[in-house]
Amino acid sequence: MSIHNEEESKDQNPSSVTRRKFLKNSGYVVGGAILGGIVGNLLGRPVQENNPSQAAGPTTDYNQALMFFTIEQFRTVEAATERIFPADEIGPGAKDLGVAYFIDHQLSGDWGFNARDYMQGPFYKGEAVQGYQGRLKRREIFDIALQEMNNYSRSKYQKRFYELTGEQQDEVLTAFQNDEVKITTISPSGFFNTLRTATIQGVYADPLYGGNRNMDGWKMKNFPGNQMAYTDIIEDEKLAKIPPKSLKDHVQH
Amino acid sequence: MAKKLPKVDVVIVGVGWAGGIIAAELAKQGLQVVGLERGKERKTEDYFMVHDELRYAYRYELFQDLSKETVTFRSNEKVRALPMRQYGSFLLGDGLGGAGVHWNGQTYRFLPYDFQIQSKTVERYGKNKIPAGMTIQDWGITYDEMEPYFDAFEKMAGISGEENPLGGKRSDKYPTPPMKYSPQMKMFQDATKKLNLHPYATPSANLSEAYTNPDGIARTACQYCGFCERFGCEYGAKADPVVTVIPVANKTGKFQIRTHSYVRRILHTGNKATGVLYTDVTTGEEIEQPADIVVLTSYVFNNVRLLLNSKLGRPYDPKTGTGVIGKNYAYQVQKGNALGFYENMEFNNFAGAGALGVTIDDYNGDNFDHANLNFIHGGGIRISQTGKRPIASNSVPKGTPTWGKEFKANSIKYYNRTLSVSGQGASMPFQHHYLDLDPEYKDVFGDPLIRLTFDFEEQDRQLAAFLAERCGEIMKEMGADLIQVAKDLGPYDIVPYQSTHNTGGVIMGASPDSSAINNYGQLWDAENVFVVGASSFPHNSGYNPTGTVGALSYRTAEGIIKYSKNGGILV
Numbered sequence: 001m002s003i004h005n006e007e008e009s010k011d012q013n014p015s016s017v018t019r020r021k022f023l024k025n026s027g028y029v030v031g032g033a034i035l036g037g038i039v040g041n042l043l044g045r046p047v048q049e050n051n052p053s054q055a056a057g058p059t060t061d062y063n064q065a066l067m068f069f070t071i072e073q074f075r076t077v078e079a080a081t082e083r084i085f086p087a088d089e090i091g092p093g094a095k096d097l098g099v100a101y102f103i104d105h106q107l108s109g110d111w112g113f114n115a116r117d118y119m120q121g122p123f124y125k126g127e128a129v130q131g132y133q134g135r136l137k138r139r140e141i142f143d144i145a146l147q148e149m150n151n152y153s154r155s156k157y158q159k160r161f162y163e164l165t166g167e168q169q170d171e172v173l174t175a176f177q178n179d180e181v182k183i184t185t186i187s188p189s190g191f192f193n194t195l196r197t198a199t200i201q202g203v204y205a206d207p208l209y210g211g212n213r214n215m216d217g218w219k220m221k222n223f224p225g226n227q228m229a230y231t232d233i234i235e236d237e238k239l240a241k242i243p244p245k246s247l248k249d250h251v252q253h
Numbered sequence: 254m255a256k257k258l259p260k261v262d263v264v265i266v267g268v269g270w271a272g273g274i275i276a277a278e279l280a281k282q283g284l285q286v287v288g289l290e291r292g293k294e295r296k297t298e299d300y301f302m303v304h305d306e307l308r309y310a311y312r313y314e315l316f317q318d319l320s321k322e323t324v325t326f327r328s329n330e331k332v333r334a335l336p337m338r339q340y341g342s343f344l345l346g347d348g349l350g351g352a353g354v355h356w357n358g359q360t361y362r363f364l365p366y367d368f369q370i371q372s373k374t375v376e377r378y379g380k381n382k383i384p385a386g387m388t389i390q391d392w393g394i395t396y397d398e399m400e401p402y403f404d405a406f407e408k409m410a411g412i413s414g415e416e417n418p419l420g421g422k423r424s425d426k427y428p429t430p431p432m433k434y435s436p437q438m439k440m441f442q443d444a445t446k447k448l449n450l451h452p453y454a455t456p457s458a459n460l461s462e463a464y465t466n467p468d469g470i471a472r473t474a475c476q477y478c479g480f481c482e483r484f485g486c487e488y489g490a491k492a493d494p495v496v497t498v499i500p501v502a503n504k505t506g507k508f509q510i511r512t513h514s515y516v517r518r519i520l521h522t523g524n525k526a527t528g529v530l531y532t533d534v535t536t537g538e539e540i541e542q543p544a545d546i547v548v549l550t551s552y553v554f555n556n557v558r559l560l561l562n563s564k565l566g567r568p569y570d571p572k573t574g575t576g577v578i579g580k581n582y583a584y585q586v587q588k589g590n591a592l593g594f595y596e597n598m599e600f601n602n603f604a605g606a607g608a609l610g611v612t613i614d615d616y617n618g619d620n621f622d623h624a625n626l627n628f629i630h631g632g633g634i635r636i637s638q639t640g641k642r643p644i645a646s647n648s649v650p651k652g653t654p655t656w657g658k659e660f661k662a663n664s665i666k667y668y669n670r671t672l673s674v675s676g677q678g679a680s681m682p683f684q685h686h687y688l689d690l691d692p693e694y695k696d697v698f699g700d701p702l703i704r705l706t707f708d709f710e711e712q713d714r715q716l717a718a719f720l721a722e723r724c725g726e727i728m729k730e731m732g733a734d735l736i737q738v739a740k741d742l743g744p745y746d747i748v749p750y751q752s753t754h755n756t757g758g759v760i761m762g763a764s765p766d767s768s769a770i771n772n773y774g775q776l777w778d779a780e781n782v783f784v785v786g787a788s789s790f791p792h793n794s795g796y797n798p799t800g801t802v803g804a805l806s807y808r809t810a811e812g813i814i815k816y817s818k819n820g821g822i823l824v
Binding site for chain 1: 301302304305306307311312313318319320322323326327328332333335336337338339341433434435436474475476477478479599600601603604605609642643644647655656657658660661662665668669693694695744745746747748
């Protein structure tokens with residue numbers, strides 16, 4: 001098959017080899033739960049490959065700008081997702097992984113517009129087992145919910161959500177999760193679940209979507225990302241330690 | 254006015270496994286065949302960027318666009334049915350190859366018991382074993398009669414496997430050897446053997462080695478990349494219609510595929526179809542395709558919907574149990590599993606293949622005594638190594654919060670330290686589980702959506718609890734440090750993903766009184782209409798359905814060839 005051969009030849013490509021060597025030399029060792037702070041140290045420093053055109057210095061990540069959120073919404077989402085998936089001794093949290101950018105970018109497209117969902121009326125309140133029956137799109141739900149998160153924060157603590165302490169933020173999120181916040185237009189728990197799911201997606205989706213920065217989400221989990229074959233390790237008893245690859249590896253020139 | 258095209262011998266609605274197989278077999282015999290596919294063309298080159306969990310598994314790249322058409326659902330007739338607005342419980346395939354593109358490749362044969370479920374249950378346990386309202390019936394064909402068609406499908410697809418010690422008799426071995434055994438599969442194998450059970454490698458369409466099928470189609474071996482379910486195969490290793498039967502049909506010069514062609518009505522006069530009416534979704538043009546024979550091979554829901562919207566066949570009436578179109582909708586019981594956490598072992602869970610695994614059938618069908626059990630049938634129990642992907646796989650021990658520091662630590666720690674043993678329970682039909690047209694909600698053309706009325710029954714709850722206990726016993730033998738058993742089935746909920754093994758609605762049988770089609774897939778009420786798919790199943794077994802769908806498709810192809818020569822009802 002043509003794709004197969006192309007991929008095999010890519011494996012011989014010098015930049016891939018260099019990348020592997022870099023990862024080895026940098027002390028990056030994947031070992032399940034023990035990899036600890038090493039991944040954290042790689043954070044925010046894009047892996048520089050031995051490529052003359054990029055050797056001059058760190059490149060700007062032009063992807064990190066906003067397509068949908070206001071800056072206040074962005075800060076709220078960044079703070080909330082960091083509580084859902086916090087930085088710790090294992091490695092970076094949602095903020096440093098770019099999860100808020102990921103969610104912003106997703107809301108600006110098909111997912112935010114519910115483009116491939118059935119959104120025709122009439123709309124009736126259904127049984128829980130019938131699933132979401134609202135007329136609002138995800139981007140509209142985020143608009144309302146983020147406003148409500150800040151309203152709730154102000155009424156309880158006289159501050160905006162992202163100005164609260166971590167513990168206070170957890171209390172606000174828990175109030176949404178348990179439907180303790182009274183909102184007539186949206187389901188607080190429905191929003192919380194969407195936010196949680198989107199956070200996990202932003203941590204672990206291919207970096208091309210703006211989250212999982214530097215593949216650090218994958219590195220923490222020892223997930224090798226985009227690999228063409230595991231034929232050699234499928235029978236192995238030992239956990240394979242394979243430096244991850246992203247889809248970008250398929251379009252390197 | 255619709256544009257009318259020249260008549261062809263056969264028009265096929267939906268080009269997935271069933272449509273592709275039938276197209277290939279008929280075109281080989283010289284029949285002029287047109288395949289109408291509402292989605293787009295698909296090819297192996299499409300999957301260059303396929304290792305993208307978000308796009309394919311969570312944004313549903315390969316699935317039907319629900320904004321244009323979905324199903325409505327209610328638990329029972331007292332509730333208003335509402336549309337499935339977003340994906341959840343099952344995923345509807347779309348495009349050339351249909352659900353045959355995104356499947357895992359687990360290719361079982363239903364048991365001899367399945368084909369004669371009613372008579373065999375009565376024979377062993379008496380009539381009273383079948384509870385009121387359960388509408389099981391024999392399929393109008395036996396396993397032995399089906400065997401050659403199973404064999405044909407397995408050889409075409411190159412199924413990799415080893416004999417199931419508790420399965421039906423085989424005329425030949427699998428065309429390729431089983432997939433490789435990973436350490437976790439060996440653990441399951443050892444544990445089940447110690448428990449005196451009968452493990453075998455899950456029969457796989459992923460292909461254990463390079464294979465050339467009887468049609469001369471050559472495919473390469475699976476690379477265990479871990480992206481099968483919800484994904485297409487970038488190697489063409491996983492058997493799908495696009496890399497197997499469709500090229501064979503194309504090569505004859507007798508088969509024409511029209512994509513973006515959305516069939517809306519089967520046209521008929523008297524008790525014969527004259528062709529189909531479809532919309533070219535790229536132009537909006539309505540087109541009539543006359544044909545001598547019409548074959549419906551779309552998914553379960555659309556096979557039923559097309560017949561009902563076309564007013565063809567006798568609609569099912571749940572009050573009296575009469576009529577047949579929409580009857581015996583069944584699903585599957587995907588509860589009954591055990592999750593094991595290991596403190597001192599790690600597994601390469603990210604590696605895998607859709608049909609990589611080991612199965613036991615000791616608790617499937619009637620392979621065990623049901624005399625003292627409050628359910629019939631059973632389920633396959635397996636360990637599956639489909640490749641754990643990081644968005645989907647965040648198992649944590651009970652008591653762990655669903656977010657925050659502890660969730661993060663545990664979901665990462667246990668990612669490669671959990672194994673799962675799960676049951677795939679059979680689903681029996683009931684008089685009040687059925688498909689009909691929704692009175693309120695419409696598709697993008699203004700045609701009624703199909704309405705699903707379904708809930709789990711006591712039969713299902715008992716089965717789930719039973720399978721869960723068995724899974725727990727196996728997991729214990731596999732030495733997990735912590736075992737969490739899921740056995741409470743609860744009500745049927747359309748939100749969480751469970752299984753795309755929906756069945757029934759155009760069921761086969763020996764008599765027009767109780768079935769819509771005969772054992773060639775021929776519609777009793779219109780002899781030149783054939784309907785094939787899991788819609789043909791009078792109940793659903795404890796297996797993935799594709800092997801049986803494939804076998805029925807070969808059977809139907811044979812029937813259509815006979816019919817094209819002699820006409821008439823074939824049985």
